[in-house]
Amino acid sequence: MAKRDDEIKQIPGEESGNGLSRRSFLKIGGLAAAVPVVTGPKIIQVGGEQVEVHGPHAAPITLMVNGKRQTLNVEPRVTLLDALREDLDVTGPKRVCDRGECGACTVLIDGKAVYSCSTLAIDAQGKEIVTIEGLMAGATQLSPVQEAYVQHDASQCGFCTSGFVTATTAFLRDHPNPTHEEMVRNLGGNFCRCGTYGGIREVVQAHAGGKRAATEAAGAVAVKGGF
Amino acid sequence: MRAFEYAAPKERRQALGLLGRSWGDTEILAGGTDLLSLMKDDIVTPKRLVNIKGVAGPELHAIMRKQNGVQIGALVHLADLPSASDIRERYPMLADAAMEAASPQIRNMATMGGNICQRPRCWYFRNGFGLLGQKDGKSLVMEGDNRYHAILGNEGPAYFVSPSSIVPSLIAYGAKVTLASASGTREVALEKFFVIPKDENQREHDLRPDEMLTLVTLPAPPAGAKVAHYEVRQKAAFDWPLATCAALLEMNGGTVKSARIVMGHVAPIPWVSNEAAQAMAGKPVTEETADAAGAAAVANAKSLGRNGYKIKLARVAVKRAILMAAKGGQA
Numbered sequence: 001m002a003k004r005d006d007e008i009k010q011i012p013g014e015e016s017g018n019g020l021s022r023r024s025f026l027k028i029g030g031l032a033a034a035v036p037v038v039t040g041p042k043i044i045q046v047g048g049e050q051v052e053v054h055g056p057h058a059a060p061i062t063l064m065v066n067g068k069r070q071t072l073n074v075e076p077r078v079t080l081l082d083a084l085r086e087d088l089d090v091t092g093p094k095r096v097c098d099r100g101e102c103g104a105c106t107v108l109i110d111g112k113a114v115y116s117c118s119t120l121a122i123d124a125q126g127k128e129i130v131t132i133e134g135l136m137a138g139a140t141q142l143s144p145v146q147e148a149y150v151q152h153d154a155s156q157c158g159f160c161t162s163g164f165v166t167a168t169t170a171f172l173r174d175h176p177n178p179t180h181e182e183m184v185r186n187l188g189g190n191f192c193r194c195g196t197y198g199g200i201r202e203v204v205q206a207h208a209g210g211k212r213a214a215t216e217a218a219g220a221v222a223v224k225g226g227f
Numbered sequence: 228m229r230a231f232e233y234a235a236p237k238e239r240r241q242a243l244g245l246l247g248r249s250w251g252d253t254e255i256l257a258g259g260t261d262l263l264s265l266m267k268d269d270i271v272t273p274k275r276l277v278n279i280k281g282v283a284g285p286e287l288h289a290i291m292r293k294q295n296g297v298q299i300g301a302l303v304h305l306a307d308l309p310s311a312s313d314i315r316e317r318y319p320m321l322a323d324a325a326m327e328a329a330s331p332q333i334r335n336m337a338t339m340g341g342n343i344c345q346r347p348r349c350w351y352f353r354n355g356f357g358l359l360g361q362k363d364g365k366s367l368v369m370e371g372d373n374r375y376h377a378i379l380g381n382e383g384p385a386y387f388v389s390p391s392s393i394v395p396s397l398i399a400y401g402a403k404v405t406l407a408s409a410s411g412t413r414e415v416a417l418e419k420f421f422v423i424p425k426d427e428n429q430r431e432h433d434l435r436p437d438e439m440l441t442l443v444t445l446p447a448p449p450a451g452a453k454v455a456h457y458e459v460r461q462k463a464a465f466d467w468p469l470a471t472c473a474a475l476l477e478m479n480g481g482t483v484k485s486a487r488i489v490m491g492h493v494a495p496i497p498w499v500s501n502e503a504a505q506a507m508a509g510k511p512v513t514e515e516t517a518d519a520a521g522a523a524a525v526a527n528a529k530s531l532g533r534n535g536y537k538i539k540l541a542r543v544a545v546k547r548a549i550l551m552a553a554k555g556g557q558a
Contacts, residue, residue, distance in 0.1 A: 046236075046240075046241050046244035046245055047240055047241070047244040047409065049240070049241055049244070051236050051241050051245060052234065052235075053232050053275070054232065054233045055230065055231060055232050055233050056230035056231055056232055057230075075230060076230075076233035077228045077230055077231060077266075079263070098267065099264045099267065100260050100263075100264060100332070100333060103330070103332065112306075112335040113331055113335060114332050114335050114336050115260070115333070115336065117263075118260050118263050118264070118336065119259060119263075119336070120233075120256070120259065120278075122233055123235070123256070123259070123278055123280070167331070170331075171331070184463055184464050185326070185331070185464055186331045187331075188330050188331070188463075188464025188465040189329075189331050189465055190330075
Protein backbone atom coordinates (compact mmCIF):
# COMPACT_ATOMS: atom_id res chain seq x y z
CA MET A 1 0.00 0.00 0.00
CA ALA A 2 2.79 2.39 0.87
CA LYS A 3 4.25 2.15 -2.59
CA ARG A 4 0.88 2.79 -4.18
CA ASP A 5 0.30 5.88 -2.08
CA ASP A 6 3.69 7.25 -3.12
CA GLU A 7 2.93 6.71 -6.76
CA ILE A 8 -0.35 8.51 -6.48
CA LYS A 9 1.20 11.39 -4.61
CA GLN A 10 3.57 12.07 -7.44
CA ILE A 11 0.53 12.54 -9.60
CA PRO A 12 1.41 14.27 -12.36
CA GLY A 13 2.54 14.65 -15.45
CA GLU A 14 2.01 12.14 -18.06
CA GLU A 15 5.66 12.34 -19.16
CA SER A 16 7.11 8.98 -18.40
CA GLY A 17 10.72 7.94 -18.05
CA ASN A 18 11.45 7.71 -21.78
CA GLY A 19 10.33 11.30 -22.28
CA LEU A 20 7.53 10.53 -24.74
CA SER A 21 4.09 9.71 -23.35
CA ARG A 22 1.34 8.00 -25.27
CA ARG A 23 -0.49 11.31 -25.37
CA SER A 24 2.48 13.29 -26.71
CA PHE A 25 3.03 10.66 -29.37
CA LEU A 26 -0.57 10.90 -30.51
CA LYS A 27 -0.30 14.70 -30.63
CA ILE A 28 2.78 14.60 -32.85
CA GLY A 29 0.96 12.23 -35.18
CA GLY A 30 -2.02 14.56 -35.41
CA LEU A 31 -0.08 17.77 -35.86
CA ALA A 32 -0.46 18.12 -39.61
CA ALA A 33 -4.25 18.25 -39.29
CA ALA A 34 -4.21 20.82 -36.50
CA VAL A 35 -3.64 24.08 -38.36
CA PRO A 36 -6.44 26.37 -37.18
CA VAL A 37 -8.22 28.88 -39.38
CA VAL A 38 -8.39 32.08 -37.37
CA THR A 39 -10.68 35.00 -38.14
CA GLY A 40 -11.95 37.84 -35.99
CA PRO A 41 -15.60 38.27 -35.05
CA LYS A 42 -17.85 39.83 -37.64
CA ILE A 43 -19.98 42.78 -36.68
CA ILE A 44 -23.62 42.69 -37.65
CA GLN A 45 -26.29 45.36 -37.32
CA VAL A 46 -29.22 44.46 -35.08
CA GLY A 47 -31.88 47.13 -34.78
CA GLY A 48 -29.30 49.82 -35.52
CA GLU A 49 -26.83 48.42 -32.97
CA GLN A 50 -23.60 46.60 -33.63
CA VAL A 51 -23.23 43.10 -32.23
CA GLU A 52 -20.18 40.83 -32.47
CA VAL A 53 -20.81 37.41 -33.99
CA HIS A 54 -18.12 34.76 -33.58
CA GLY A 55 -17.45 31.68 -35.68
CA PRO A 56 -18.18 29.32 -37.15
CA HIS A 57 -14.41 29.36 -37.64
CA ALA A 58 -11.87 29.15 -34.85
CA ALA A 59 -11.01 32.33 -33.01
CA PRO A 60 -8.78 33.15 -30.06
CA ILE A 61 -10.36 32.87 -26.60
CA THR A 62 -8.80 33.30 -23.19
CA LEU A 63 -9.49 30.93 -20.30
CA MET A 64 -8.33 31.10 -16.71
CA VAL A 65 -7.53 27.50 -15.83
CA ASN A 66 -6.12 26.56 -12.43
CA GLY A 67 -4.96 30.11 -11.89
CA LYS A 68 -3.19 30.33 -15.24
CA ARG A 69 -4.40 32.56 -18.08
CA GLN A 70 -4.31 30.68 -21.39
CA THR A 71 -5.19 31.73 -24.94
CA LEU A 72 -6.28 29.17 -27.49
CA ASN A 73 -7.95 29.07 -30.89
CA VAL A 74 -11.24 27.22 -30.88
CA GLU A 75 -14.49 27.18 -32.81
CA PRO A 76 -17.58 28.21 -30.82
CA ARG A 77 -18.79 24.60 -30.92
CA VAL A 78 -15.85 23.32 -28.85
CA THR A 79 -16.86 22.35 -25.33
CA LEU A 80 -14.84 23.39 -22.31
CA LEU A 81 -14.03 19.72 -21.73
CA ASP A 82 -12.54 19.28 -25.19
CA ALA A 83 -10.66 22.59 -24.97
CA LEU A 84 -9.15 21.55 -21.63
CA ARG A 85 -8.14 18.09 -22.80
CA GLU A 86 -7.23 18.64 -26.44
CA ASP A 87 -5.93 22.20 -26.48
CA LEU A 88 -4.59 22.81 -22.99
CA ASP A 89 -3.48 19.29 -22.08
CA VAL A 90 -5.48 19.44 -18.85
CA THR A 91 -6.62 15.84 -18.89
CA GLY A 92 -7.98 15.43 -15.35
CA PRO A 93 -11.58 15.97 -16.47
CA LYS A 94 -12.59 12.86 -18.41
CA ARG A 95 -14.77 12.50 -21.48
CA VAL A 96 -17.16 9.62 -20.82
CA CYS A 97 -20.83 10.21 -21.68
CA ASP A 98 -20.30 13.71 -23.12
CA ARG A 99 -24.00 14.39 -22.39
CA GLY A 100 -24.05 15.72 -18.82
CA GLU A 101 -25.08 12.38 -17.35
CA CYS A 102 -22.01 10.77 -15.76
CA GLY A 103 -20.00 13.50 -14.00
CA ALA A 104 -16.51 12.40 -15.12
CA CYS A 105 -15.93 15.84 -16.68
CA THR A 106 -16.82 17.78 -13.51
CA VAL A 107 -14.86 21.00 -12.99
CA LEU A 108 -15.41 24.03 -10.78
CA ILE A 109 -16.42 27.27 -12.49
CA ASP A 110 -16.30 30.21 -10.12
CA GLY A 111 -16.35 27.64 -7.31
CA LYS A 112 -19.42 25.72 -8.49
CA ALA A 113 -19.31 22.13 -9.71
CA VAL A 114 -20.46 21.92 -13.33
CA TYR A 115 -20.19 19.54 -16.29
CA SER A 116 -17.47 20.82 -18.62
CA CYS A 117 -18.91 18.67 -21.44
CA SER A 118 -22.08 20.76 -21.33
CA THR A 119 -20.33 24.12 -21.28
CA LEU A 120 -18.94 25.83 -24.37
CA ALA A 121 -15.30 26.91 -24.03
CA ILE A 122 -16.12 30.32 -25.51
CA ASP A 123 -18.76 30.74 -22.78
CA ALA A 124 -16.27 29.98 -19.99
CA GLN A 125 -14.21 33.10 -20.67
CA GLY A 126 -13.81 35.50 -17.77
CA LYS A 127 -14.46 32.78 -15.22
CA GLU A 128 -12.20 30.91 -12.87
CA ILE A 129 -11.97 27.28 -13.96
CA VAL A 130 -10.52 24.75 -11.52
CA THR A 131 -9.93 21.13 -12.49
CA ILE A 132 -8.66 18.33 -10.29
CA GLU A 133 -5.13 19.42 -11.19
CA GLY A 134 -5.88 22.76 -9.52
CA LEU A 135 -7.06 21.15 -6.29
CA MET A 136 -3.57 19.97 -5.40
CA ALA A 137 -2.32 21.44 -2.15
CA GLY A 138 1.14 21.82 -3.67
CA ALA A 139 3.15 20.60 -6.65
CA THR A 140 3.29 17.09 -5.25
CA GLN A 141 0.95 17.35 -2.29
CA LEU A 142 -2.61 16.09 -2.45
CA SER A 143 -5.51 18.11 -1.11
CA PRO A 144 -7.28 16.67 1.94
CA VAL A 145 -10.10 15.33 -0.23
CA GLN A 146 -7.69 13.76 -2.71
CA GLU A 147 -5.78 12.26 0.20
CA ALA A 148 -9.00 10.90 1.69
CA TYR A 149 -9.87 9.16 -1.59
CA VAL A 150 -6.53 7.34 -1.38
CA GLN A 151 -6.88 6.50 2.31
CA HIS A 152 -10.39 5.10 1.90
CA ASP A 153 -9.64 3.22 -1.30
CA ALA A 154 -12.45 5.14 -3.03
CA SER A 155 -11.24 4.45 -6.54
CA GLN A 156 -10.94 1.41 -8.75
CA CYS A 157 -10.44 1.92 -12.50
CA GLY A 158 -10.13 5.63 -11.77
CA PHE A 159 -12.02 7.01 -14.72
CA CYS A 160 -14.75 8.64 -12.65
CA THR A 161 -12.39 9.58 -9.84
CA SER A 162 -11.24 13.02 -10.90
CA GLY A 163 -14.82 14.15 -11.44
CA PHE A 164 -15.90 12.58 -8.16
CA VAL A 165 -13.05 14.22 -6.21
CA THR A 166 -13.88 17.60 -7.74
CA ALA A 167 -17.60 17.23 -6.95
CA THR A 168 -16.79 16.01 -3.42
CA THR A 169 -14.52 19.00 -2.84
CA ALA A 170 -17.31 21.45 -3.70
CA PHE A 171 -19.84 19.42 -1.72
CA LEU A 172 -17.80 19.26 1.49
CA ARG A 173 -16.94 22.95 1.20
CA ASP A 174 -20.68 23.76 1.15
CA HIS A 175 -21.74 20.99 3.58
CA PRO A 176 -18.93 20.57 6.11
CA ASN A 177 -21.10 18.30 8.24
CA PRO A 178 -23.37 16.55 5.73
CA THR A 179 -26.23 14.18 6.39
CA HIS A 180 -26.66 10.99 4.38
CA GLU A 181 -29.54 12.60 2.45
CA GLU A 182 -27.40 15.61 1.57
CA MET A 183 -24.67 13.30 0.32
CA VAL A 184 -27.09 11.35 -1.89
CA ARG A 185 -28.58 14.53 -3.29
CA ASN A 186 -25.33 16.38 -3.80
CA LEU A 187 -23.02 13.64 -5.03
CA GLY A 188 -25.74 12.15 -7.21
CA GLY A 189 -24.33 13.79 -10.32
CA ASN A 190 -21.36 11.43 -10.58
CA PHE A 191 -21.39 7.74 -11.44
CA CYS A 192 -18.89 5.01 -10.68
CA ARG A 193 -19.46 1.88 -12.71
CA CYS A 194 -16.89 -0.01 -10.62
CA GLY A 195 -19.08 0.65 -7.59
CA THR A 196 -16.61 2.38 -5.28
CA TYR A 197 -19.46 4.17 -3.52
CA GLY A 198 -18.63 2.51 -0.19
CA GLY A 199 -15.21 4.15 -0.19
CA ILE A 200 -16.61 7.49 -1.31
CA ARG A 201 -19.15 7.34 1.50
CA GLU A 202 -16.28 6.77 3.93
CA VAL A 203 -14.50 9.84 2.55
CA VAL A 204 -17.58 11.93 3.33
CA GLN A 205 -18.23 10.29 6.70
CA ALA A 206 -14.61 10.74 7.79
CA HIS A 207 -14.99 14.40 6.96
CA ALA A 208 -18.28 14.69 8.81
CA GLY A 209 -16.72 12.97 11.80
CA GLY A 210 -14.28 15.82 12.02
CA LYS A 211 -11.31 13.46 11.94
CA ARG A 212 -9.64 15.50 9.30
CA ALA A 213 -10.67 18.93 10.45
CA ALA A 214 -7.19 20.23 11.16
CA THR A 215 -5.73 19.13 7.84
CA GLU A 216 -8.60 20.63 5.97
CA ALA A 217 -8.32 23.96 7.70
CA ALA A 218 -4.76 24.12 6.42
CA GLY A 219 -5.91 23.05 2.97
CA ALA A 220 -8.52 25.79 2.83
CA VAL A 221 -5.81 28.40 2.92
CA ALA A 222 -3.58 26.67 0.43
CA VAL A 223 -6.02 25.73 -2.31
CA LYS A 224 -7.74 28.44 -4.25
CA GLY A 225 -11.26 27.58 -5.32
CA GLY A 226 -11.03 24.30 -3.46
CA PHE A 227 -10.85 23.21 0.11
CA MET B 228 -21.68 19.03 -33.05
CA ARG B 229 -22.20 21.04 -36.22
CA ALA B 230 -20.51 24.42 -36.57
CA PHE B 231 -22.49 27.54 -35.74
CA GLU B 232 -22.20 31.27 -35.25
CA TYR B 233 -22.16 32.53 -31.69
CA ALA B 234 -23.22 35.84 -30.22
CA ALA B 235 -23.24 36.93 -26.59
CA PRO B 236 -25.18 40.21 -26.58
CA LYS B 237 -25.08 42.50 -23.57
CA GLU B 238 -28.47 44.12 -24.16
CA ARG B 239 -31.90 42.53 -24.13
CA ARG B 240 -32.93 44.23 -27.38
CA GLN B 241 -29.79 42.94 -29.09
CA ALA B 242 -30.58 39.41 -27.95
CA LEU B 243 -34.14 39.65 -29.26
CA GLY B 244 -32.92 41.15 -32.53
CA LEU B 245 -30.57 38.22 -33.07
CA LEU B 246 -33.32 35.58 -32.85
CA GLY B 247 -34.44 33.88 -36.06
CA ARG B 248 -37.78 33.84 -37.79
CA SER B 249 -38.06 30.08 -38.19
CA TRP B 250 -37.04 27.14 -36.04
CA GLY B 251 -33.59 25.91 -36.91
CA ASP B 252 -32.11 29.36 -37.54
CA THR B 253 -31.31 30.26 -33.99
CA GLU B 254 -31.30 28.72 -30.53
CA ILE B 255 -31.06 30.54 -27.23
CA LEU B 256 -28.18 29.36 -25.04
CA ALA B 257 -28.70 29.68 -21.31
CA GLY B 258 -27.59 26.78 -19.07
CA GLY B 259 -26.96 24.64 -22.14
CA THR B 260 -27.55 21.38 -20.27
CA ASP B 261 -30.28 20.25 -22.68
CA LEU B 262 -29.37 22.25 -25.79
CA LEU B 263 -25.78 21.07 -26.18
CA SER B 264 -26.82 17.41 -25.91
CA LEU B 265 -29.50 17.97 -28.54
CA MET B 266 -26.90 19.61 -30.79
CA LYS B 267 -24.35 16.84 -30.29
CA ASP B 268 -26.99 14.32 -31.34
CA ASP B 269 -27.97 16.41 -34.40
CA ILE B 270 -31.54 16.77 -33.12
CA VAL B 271 -31.19 20.55 -33.11
CA THR B 272 -28.83 22.12 -35.64
CA PRO B 273 -28.98 25.93 -35.32
CA LYS B 274 -27.03 28.23 -37.59
CA ARG B 275 -26.59 30.62 -34.70
CA LEU B 276 -26.51 30.45 -30.90
CA VAL B 277 -27.49 33.50 -28.89
CA ASN B 278 -26.00 33.28 -25.42
CA ILE B 279 -28.27 35.38 -23.22
CA LYS B 280 -26.39 34.90 -19.93
CA GLY B 281 -24.50 38.16 -20.37
CA VAL B 282 -27.60 40.30 -20.94
CA ALA B 283 -27.42 43.20 -18.51
CA GLY B 284 -30.02 44.16 -15.90
CA PRO B 285 -31.85 42.34 -13.15
CA GLU B 286 -34.88 41.27 -15.21
CA LEU B 287 -33.44 37.96 -16.41
CA HIS B 288 -31.17 37.26 -13.44
CA ALA B 289 -33.04 38.09 -10.25
CA ILE B 290 -35.76 36.78 -7.97
CA MET B 291 -37.88 39.81 -7.11
CA ARG B 292 -40.86 40.27 -4.86
CA LYS B 293 -43.64 41.98 -6.83
CA GLN B 294 -46.77 43.19 -5.07
CA ASN B 295 -47.83 40.03 -3.27
CA GLY B 296 -46.15 37.57 -5.58
CA VAL B 297 -42.69 36.95 -6.94
CA GLN B 298 -40.94 37.29 -10.29
CA ILE B 299 -38.26 34.77 -11.22
CA GLY B 300 -35.89 35.77 -14.02
CA ALA B 301 -35.44 33.20 -16.77
CA LEU B 302 -31.71 32.92 -16.02
CA VAL B 303 -32.07 32.12 -12.30
CA HIS B 304 -30.31 28.81 -11.72
CA LEU B 305 -32.25 25.88 -10.28
CA ALA B 306 -29.68 25.71 -7.46
CA ASP B 307 -30.59 29.26 -6.46
CA LEU B 308 -34.32 28.60 -5.98
CA PRO B 309 -34.20 26.57 -2.72
CA SER B 310 -31.74 29.00 -1.12
CA ALA B 311 -33.78 32.13 -1.94
CA SER B 312 -35.81 33.05 1.13
CA ASP B 313 -38.69 34.38 -0.99
CA ILE B 314 -39.01 30.93 -2.58
CA ARG B 315 -38.17 28.69 0.37
CA GLU B 316 -40.55 30.38 2.78
CA ARG B 317 -43.48 31.24 0.52
CA TYR B 318 -43.25 28.62 -2.24
CA PRO B 319 -41.73 25.58 -0.48
CA MET B 320 -43.11 23.14 -3.06
CA LEU B 321 -41.12 24.94 -5.77
CA ALA B 322 -37.99 24.89 -3.59
CA ASP B 323 -38.40 21.13 -3.03
CA ALA B 324 -39.01 20.39 -6.71
CA ALA B 325 -35.93 22.39 -7.73
CA MET B 326 -33.77 20.68 -5.11
CA GLU B 327 -34.87 17.25 -6.34
CA ALA B 328 -34.24 18.01 -10.02
CA ALA B 329 -31.39 16.38 -11.92
CA SER B 330 -27.93 16.58 -10.29
CA PRO B 331 -26.04 19.30 -8.40
CA GLN B 332 -23.91 20.07 -11.46
CA ILE B 333 -27.03 20.49 -13.59
CA ARG B 334 -28.79 22.55 -10.92
CA ASN B 335 -25.74 24.85 -10.90
CA MET B 336 -25.98 25.32 -14.68
CA ALA B 337 -29.62 24.90 -15.67
CA THR B 338 -31.98 27.87 -15.61
CA MET B 339 -35.63 28.48 -14.82
CA GLY B 340 -36.41 29.41 -18.42
CA GLY B 341 -34.46 26.47 -19.81
CA ASN B 342 -36.22 24.05 -17.49
CA ILE B 343 -39.58 25.21 -18.84
CA CYS B 344 -38.40 25.16 -22.48
CA GLN B 345 -36.43 21.88 -22.34
CA ARG B 346 -37.36 19.32 -24.98
CA PRO B 347 -38.97 15.94 -24.26
CA ARG B 348 -36.85 12.91 -23.37
CA CYS B 349 -38.71 10.48 -25.66
CA TRP B 350 -36.02 8.19 -27.01
CA TYR B 351 -37.47 8.25 -30.52
CA PHE B 352 -37.29 12.06 -30.52
CA ARG B 353 -33.76 11.96 -29.11
CA ASN B 354 -32.71 9.51 -31.81
CA GLY B 355 -33.82 11.65 -34.72
CA PHE B 356 -37.35 10.46 -35.45
CA GLY B 357 -38.99 13.80 -34.73
CA LEU B 358 -41.08 15.03 -31.85
CA LEU B 359 -43.83 12.53 -32.69
CA GLY B 360 -41.41 9.62 -33.16
CA GLN B 361 -42.67 8.53 -36.55
CA LYS B 362 -41.14 6.58 -39.41
CA ASP B 363 -42.87 6.07 -42.75
CA GLY B 364 -45.99 7.61 -41.24
CA LYS B 365 -46.15 5.06 -38.43
CA SER B 366 -45.67 5.77 -34.75
CA LEU B 367 -42.53 4.11 -33.46
CA VAL B 368 -43.84 4.74 -29.95
CA MET B 369 -46.96 2.66 -30.51
CA GLU B 370 -45.07 -0.09 -32.33
CA GLY B 371 -42.00 0.00 -30.13
CA ASP B 372 -40.95 0.51 -26.53
CA ASN B 373 -43.30 2.94 -24.83
CA ARG B 374 -42.59 2.10 -21.21
CA TYR B 375 -41.89 5.74 -20.31
CA HIS B 376 -44.54 7.36 -22.50
CA ALA B 377 -47.85 9.08 -21.82
CA ILE B 378 -50.79 7.50 -20.01
CA LEU B 379 -53.00 10.60 -20.23
CA GLY B 380 -53.65 12.89 -23.18
CA ASN B 381 -52.26 10.09 -25.31
CA GLU B 382 -54.84 9.97 -28.09
CA GLY B 383 -51.94 10.66 -30.46
CA PRO B 384 -50.02 11.42 -32.51
CA ALA B 385 -47.97 12.82 -29.57
CA TYR B 386 -47.05 10.26 -26.93
CA PHE B 387 -43.99 11.81 -25.25
CA VAL B 388 -44.21 13.14 -21.70
CA SER B 389 -43.58 16.71 -20.62
CA PRO B 390 -40.08 16.52 -19.10
CA SER B 391 -39.95 19.17 -16.36
CA SER B 392 -40.30 18.06 -12.75
CA ILE B 393 -40.59 21.69 -11.62
CA VAL B 394 -43.32 22.95 -13.92
CA PRO B 395 -46.17 21.05 -12.17
CA SER B 396 -45.39 22.95 -8.96
CA LEU B 397 -45.23 26.26 -10.81
CA ILE B 398 -48.61 25.57 -12.42
CA ALA B 399 -50.14 24.60 -9.08
CA TYR B 400 -49.05 28.02 -7.77
CA GLY B 401 -50.70 29.68 -10.78
CA ALA B 402 -47.52 30.77 -12.61
CA LYS B 403 -47.50 32.95 -15.70
CA VAL B 404 -44.62 33.33 -18.14
CA THR B 405 -43.57 36.46 -20.02
CA LEU B 406 -42.52 35.94 -23.63
CA ALA B 407 -40.58 38.74 -25.30
CA SER B 408 -39.78 39.37 -28.94
CA ALA B 409 -38.43 42.38 -30.83
CA SER B 410 -42.03 43.47 -31.43
CA GLY B 411 -43.26 43.31 -27.83
CA THR B 412 -44.11 41.05 -24.94
CA ARG B 413 -47.01 38.81 -24.03
CA GLU B 414 -47.93 36.99 -20.85
CA VAL B 415 -49.27 33.44 -20.92
CA ALA B 416 -50.55 31.24 -18.10
CA LEU B 417 -47.89 28.54 -17.76
CA GLU B 418 -50.60 25.90 -17.98
CA LYS B 419 -51.49 27.21 -21.47
CA PHE B 420 -47.85 27.50 -22.55
CA PHE B 421 -47.74 23.74 -23.06
CA VAL B 422 -49.58 22.29 -26.03
CA ILE B 423 -50.02 18.81 -27.42
CA PRO B 424 -48.68 18.98 -30.98
CA LYS B 425 -50.91 17.58 -33.70
CA ASP B 426 -48.25 17.35 -36.37
CA GLU B 427 -44.49 17.38 -36.74
CA ASN B 428 -44.42 21.11 -37.57
CA GLN B 429 -45.84 22.06 -34.19
CA ARG B 430 -43.85 22.46 -31.02
CA GLU B 431 -44.87 21.40 -27.54
CA HIS B 432 -44.62 25.02 -26.39
CA ASP B 433 -46.57 28.14 -27.29
CA LEU B 434 -43.30 29.84 -28.19
CA ARG B 435 -42.39 31.45 -31.49
CA PRO B 436 -38.88 31.14 -32.92
CA ASP B 437 -38.29 34.88 -32.40
CA GLU B 438 -39.46 34.83 -28.78
CA MET B 439 -37.57 34.45 -25.54
CA LEU B 440 -39.03 33.45 -22.18
CA THR B 441 -37.92 36.22 -19.84
CA LEU B 442 -39.89 35.88 -16.60
CA VAL B 443 -41.93 33.50 -14.48
CA THR B 444 -44.45 35.32 -12.31
CA LEU B 445 -46.09 33.68 -9.31
CA PRO B 446 -49.09 35.20 -7.53
CA ALA B 447 -49.11 35.25 -3.73
CA PRO B 448 -49.70 31.73 -2.45
CA PRO B 449 -53.20 31.33 -0.95
CA ALA B 450 -53.05 32.01 2.79
CA GLY B 451 -52.62 28.83 4.77
CA ALA B 452 -52.38 26.66 1.65
CA LYS B 453 -50.89 23.22 2.21
CA VAL B 454 -48.52 22.07 -0.51
CA ALA B 455 -46.37 19.09 -1.46
CA HIS B 456 -44.58 17.70 -4.46
CA TYR B 457 -44.07 13.95 -4.84
CA GLU B 458 -41.97 12.09 -7.40
CA VAL B 459 -41.84 8.39 -8.22
CA ARG B 460 -38.40 7.52 -9.61
CA GLN B 461 -36.35 4.38 -10.05
CA LYS B 462 -33.35 6.00 -8.37
CA ALA B 463 -33.13 8.23 -5.31
CA ALA B 464 -31.09 10.86 -7.15
CA PHE B 465 -30.46 12.09 -10.70
CA ASP B 466 -33.21 10.25 -12.48
CA TRP B 467 -36.14 11.25 -14.65
CA PRO B 468 -39.35 10.66 -12.70
CA LEU B 469 -41.87 8.07 -13.85
CA ALA B 470 -44.74 10.08 -12.38
CA THR B 471 -44.98 13.20 -10.25
CA CYS B 472 -47.67 15.22 -8.57
CA ALA B 473 -47.81 18.73 -7.19
CA ALA B 474 -50.70 19.28 -4.76
CA LEU B 475 -51.88 22.62 -3.40
CA LEU B 476 -54.76 22.43 -0.91
CA GLU B 477 -56.70 25.46 0.29
CA MET B 478 -58.24 24.46 3.59
CA ASN B 479 -61.41 25.48 5.36
CA GLY B 480 -60.88 24.21 8.86
CA GLY B 481 -60.52 20.45 8.63
CA THR B 482 -61.76 20.13 5.06
CA VAL B 483 -60.36 20.98 1.66
CA LYS B 484 -61.96 24.14 0.27
CA SER B 485 -60.33 23.75 -3.13
CA ALA B 486 -57.34 21.90 -4.56
CA ARG B 487 -54.88 22.21 -7.43
CA ILE B 488 -53.52 18.84 -8.50
CA VAL B 489 -50.92 18.90 -11.30
CA MET B 490 -49.32 15.71 -12.54
CA GLY B 491 -45.99 15.44 -14.35
CA HIS B 492 -44.40 12.85 -16.66
CA VAL B 493 -47.78 11.33 -17.45
CA ALA B 494 -48.86 13.29 -20.55
CA PRO B 495 -47.38 15.41 -23.38
CA ILE B 496 -48.25 18.43 -21.24
CA PRO B 497 -48.18 18.98 -17.48
CA TRP B 498 -51.53 17.44 -16.57
CA VAL B 499 -53.90 19.49 -14.45
CA SER B 500 -56.32 17.02 -12.89
CA ASN B 501 -59.62 18.72 -12.24
CA GLU B 502 -61.03 15.27 -11.47
CA ALA B 503 -58.66 14.82 -8.55
CA ALA B 504 -59.25 18.39 -7.37
CA GLN B 505 -63.02 17.87 -7.41
CA ALA B 506 -62.65 14.58 -5.55
CA MET B 507 -60.98 16.47 -2.68
CA ALA B 508 -63.29 19.51 -2.57
CA GLY B 509 -65.26 19.63 0.67
CA LYS B 510 -63.55 16.53 2.07
CA PRO B 511 -61.12 16.03 4.92
CA VAL B 512 -57.72 14.65 3.95
CA THR B 513 -57.60 10.96 4.84
CA GLU B 514 -56.00 7.88 3.30
CA GLU B 515 -59.38 7.11 1.73
CA THR B 516 -60.11 10.54 0.24
CA ALA B 517 -56.53 10.93 -1.04
CA ASP B 518 -56.70 7.49 -2.65
CA ALA B 519 -60.06 8.34 -4.22
CA ALA B 520 -58.48 11.50 -5.66
CA GLY B 521 -55.65 9.38 -7.07
CA ALA B 522 -58.17 7.03 -8.62
CA ALA B 523 -60.07 9.97 -10.12
CA ALA B 524 -56.82 11.38 -11.55
CA VAL B 525 -56.16 8.23 -13.58
CA ALA B 526 -59.77 7.29 -14.37
CA ASN B 527 -59.21 8.21 -18.02
CA ALA B 528 -55.62 6.94 -18.22
CA LYS B 529 -54.79 4.42 -20.91
CA SER B 530 -51.82 2.11 -21.43
CA LEU B 531 -49.96 2.21 -24.74
CA GLY B 532 -48.92 -1.40 -24.26
CA ARG B 533 -45.85 -1.26 -22.04
CA ASN B 534 -46.60 1.64 -19.74
CA GLY B 535 -49.65 0.37 -17.88
CA TYR B 536 -47.59 0.26 -14.68
CA LYS B 537 -47.37 4.06 -14.80
CA ILE B 538 -51.13 4.33 -14.23
CA LYS B 539 -50.69 2.83 -10.78
CA LEU B 540 -47.60 4.95 -10.07
CA ALA B 541 -49.43 8.15 -11.06
CA ARG B 542 -52.34 7.25 -8.82
CA VAL B 543 -49.96 6.69 -5.91
CA ALA B 544 -48.09 9.94 -6.64
CA VAL B 545 -51.36 11.91 -6.42
CA LYS B 546 -52.38 10.17 -3.20
CA ARG B 547 -49.01 10.69 -1.53
CA ALA B 548 -48.70 14.33 -2.63
CA ILE B 549 -52.09 15.07 -1.06
CA LEU B 550 -51.24 13.23 2.16
CA MET B 551 -47.85 14.94 2.36
CA ALA B 552 -49.41 18.35 1.78
CA ALA B 553 -51.86 17.76 4.64
CA LYS B 554 -48.94 16.88 6.91
CA GLY B 555 -47.20 20.14 6.07
CA GLY B 556 -45.12 18.91 3.17
CA GLN B 557 -43.24 16.25 5.12
CA ALA B 558 -43.17 12.62 4.06
